[in-house]
Amino acid sequence: MSQISAAHNKALKELLREKAALFWTIAWPIIWVIIGCFSFTGGAPQEVVPYIKGSIAISMTVFALMIAGMSNLPASIAGDRANGLLAKLISMPIKPYKDFIGRISVVVTLSLLAAALVIVVGIALGARFAGTGVQIPQAIGFVFLVICASVGVGLIAGTLIKSLQGAIMTGVGIAVVTSALSGLFAPYEFLPVPLQTFARVYPISSAQASIAYLLAGPDMVAYNPLTSGQVTLTIALSITLLLAGTVLYSRLGWKLE
Amino acid sequence: MFAVHVENLVKTYDSRRVLDGVNLDVTEGEFYALMGPNGSGKTTLASIIAAVKTQDSGIVEVYGEKPAQAREFIGYVPQENFSSPKLSGRENLVYFASLLGYSRGQANQLVVEMLQSVGLSEEADKRVAKYSGGMRKRLEVATAIFPGIKVLILDEPTTGLDPSARRSFFSMIQEIMDKKTSVILITHIGSDAELASRVGLIDNGRMIAEGTPDELKRKHAVEDVITVETAAKSERVLSVVKGFGIDGKVMESEAGYRIYSRNGDRILADVVRSLDQAGHKVMRIEMARPTLEDVFFRLTQRNLQEATG
Numbered sequence: 001m002s003q004i005s006a007a008h009n010k011a012l013k014e015l016l017r018e019k020a021a022l023f024w025t026i027a028w029p030i031i032w033v034i035i036g037c038f039s040f041t042g043g044a045p046q047e048v049v050p051y052i053k054g055s056i057a058i059s060m061t062v063f064a065l066m067i068a069g070m071s072n073l074p075a076s077i078a079g080d081r082a083n084g085l086l087a088k089l090i091s092m093p094i095k096p097y098k099d100f101i102g103r104i105s106v107v108v109t110l111s112l113l114a115a116a117l118v119i120v121v122g123i124a125l126g127a128r129f130a131g132t133g134v135q136i137p138q139a140i141g142f143v144f145l146v147i148c149a150s151v152g153v154g155l156i157a158g159t160l161i162k163s164l165q166g167a168i169m170t171g172v173g174i175a176v177v178t179s180a181l182s183g184l185f186a187p188y189e190f191l192p193v194p195l196q197t198f199a200r201v202y203p204i205s206s207a208q209a210s211i212a213y214l215l216a217g218p219d220m221v222a223y224n225p226l227t228s229g230q231v232t233l234t235i236a237l238s239i240t241l242l243l244a245g246t247v248l249y250s251r252l253g254w255k256l257e
Numbered sequence: 258m259f260a261v262h263v264e265n266l267v268k269t270y271d272s273r274r275v276l277d278g279v280n281l282d283v284t285e286g287e288f289y290a291l292m293g294p295n296g297s298g299k300t301t302l303a304s305i306i307a308a309v310k311t312q313d314s315g316i317v318e319v320y321g322e323k324p325a326q327a328r329e330f331i332g333y334v335p336q337e338n339f340s341s342p343k344l345s346g347r348e349n350l351v352y353f354a355s356l357l358g359y360s361r362g363q364a365n366q367l368v369v370e371m372l373q374s375v376g377l378s379e380e381a382d383k384r385v386a387k388y389s390g391g392m393r394k395r396l397e398v399a400t401a402i403f404p405g406i407k408v409l410i411l412d413e414p415t416t417g418l419d420p421s422a423r424r425s426f427f428s429m430i431q432e433i434m435d436k437k438t439s440v441i442l443i444t445h446i447g448s449d450a451e452l453a454s455r456v457g458l459i460d461n462g463r464m465i466a467e468g469t470p471d472e473l474k475r476k477h478a479v480e481d482v483i484t485v486e487t488a489a490k491s492e493r494v495l496s497v498v499k500g501f502g503i504d505g506k507v508m509e510s511e512a513g514y515r516i517y518s519r520n521g522d523r524i525l526a527d528v529v530r531s532l533d534q535a536g537h538k539v540m541r542i543e544m545a546r547p548t549l550e551d552v553f554f555r556l557t558q559r560n561l562q563e564a565t566g
Binding site: 002003005006018083089093 | 308
């Protein structure tokens with residue numbers, strides 16, 4: 001426990017003292033919530049506007065989770081490798097999995113913090129959510145699937161990309177490009193058919209659609225993401241990405257040769 | 258039992274042998290310097306002893322155990338600065354203490370002592386980003402001297418430090434070393450290696466010489482050089498100074514003569530006296546001791562600093 005909390009505390013302090021990381025993880029999604037709530041609701045009927053705002057807040061929450069997992073995590077891994085900390089850690093009697101859990105727990109902590117702030121700003125700007133009862137824990141479950149998939153991609157990037165800048169840029173690039181292609185920034189129905197297929201297969205956009213469906217209402221999503229086949233696919237691919245990242249990190253992440 | 262025992266160690270990268278049958282023994286409490294140019298294999302050797310890398314063949318033991326099983330005895334300070342610049346010195350040390358299993362209370366208490374031992378108590382709560390290079394290296398040494406550490410491996414710890422910071426760094430090392438801690442210093446700086454009780458010279462993955470600094474200089478016939486300048490150069494002056502050189506070995510320099518001797522400190526006064534008695538005024542005299550760089554040059558015909566680049 002001591003090693004896990006040591007890794008957690010160090011990575012969390014470093015992240016909280018890194019203004020650029022905080023900006024891209026927390027401030028940037030909040031800025032887009034503000035822009036979205038004022039710009040993208042003009043033509044909609046008045047009674048639907050709060051739920052559109054809710055849907056925008058959900059999209060940006062998911063984007064914040066993606067940045068935390070896909071960029072901050074590989075930056076932390078690549079940075080520690082580049083500055084020699086990894087060599088130091090390998091020479092010490094430390095279990096790599098404890099360092100791994102410590103790092104992941106920071107991503108989860110930061111993700112939840114970012115998600116809470118984005119949602120609070122959304123609500124302050126008039127966003128409303130329709131979810132009740134069992135839908136809220138279900139939505140939280142999909143939030144964790146987004147975190148799993150993002151962490152998986154982050155671990156793969158952090159393990160394979162050796163330089164700090166390369167890891168950051170790769171993570172941000174994957175987050176931005178896949179968000180754009182999968183309809184995180186645009187309504188699903190505006191996407192061309194191949195990208196609609198991608199949006200359903202890509203576990204993060206599928207999970208985001210599920211959260212929006214549960215909390216902002218079925219009218220906010222152009223398809224039903226909660227069919228058993230779709231949910232199974234989302235869970236399976238999220239877990240697969242996490243496992244792939246974990247295996248890669250544990251096999252190669254702690255090797256300097 | 259040796260603190261560190263290395264036998265016939267081989268390591269290859271991309272078909273290039275970076276370590277080619279290296280043997281090395283370090284006894285308990287010994288200060289051993291491994292000196293060689295960049296690319297000689299010294300950092301690879303250190304990282305294998307520190308359990309960071311593995312060898313292709315050969316034996317490496319730390320107190321009779323494979324390095325991976327002896328991690329709790331090994332304190333390794335890699336060449337790169339690994340302390341977090343975003344954390345304070347204290348926070349960095351608490352992090353490493355917690356990784357070693359100390360509770361928060363124990364870690365806090367231990368860190369106070371460690372900061373004191375490396376002379377950073379007053380800077381403990383400053384962010385490491387504001388530390389000088391020397392302070393940062395001291396902090397990183399502190400991460401490698403937790404109780405129970407028996408072998409301290411320092412990889413190029415003084416690179417980038419000015420002479421004063423280097424002196425201060427080694428004073429600290431001598432103060433914190435107890436009689437049972439063995440220190441392996443990896444360096445390409447001769448004056449740093451001079452401080453060790455034994456030095457191994459490594460080049461192209463092979464150990465080319467080993468011994469105390471004095472032994473190495475004696476064995477490889479590296480002489481003291483006395484440079485003497487008189488009011489005027491003449492055959493008579495030359496005949497006086499020739500008597501002091503090894504086999505009369507004296508070379509003319511721009512303003513005087515260079516005398517090569519194995520015991521320069523003993524003959525220095527005699528040179529002055531003899532020239533004075535012969536009526537030649539000595540304008541300047543100085544003695545340069547041989548360095549380990551000279552030994553390296555003698556053995557490889559390459560200048561260590563040039564080879565290091």
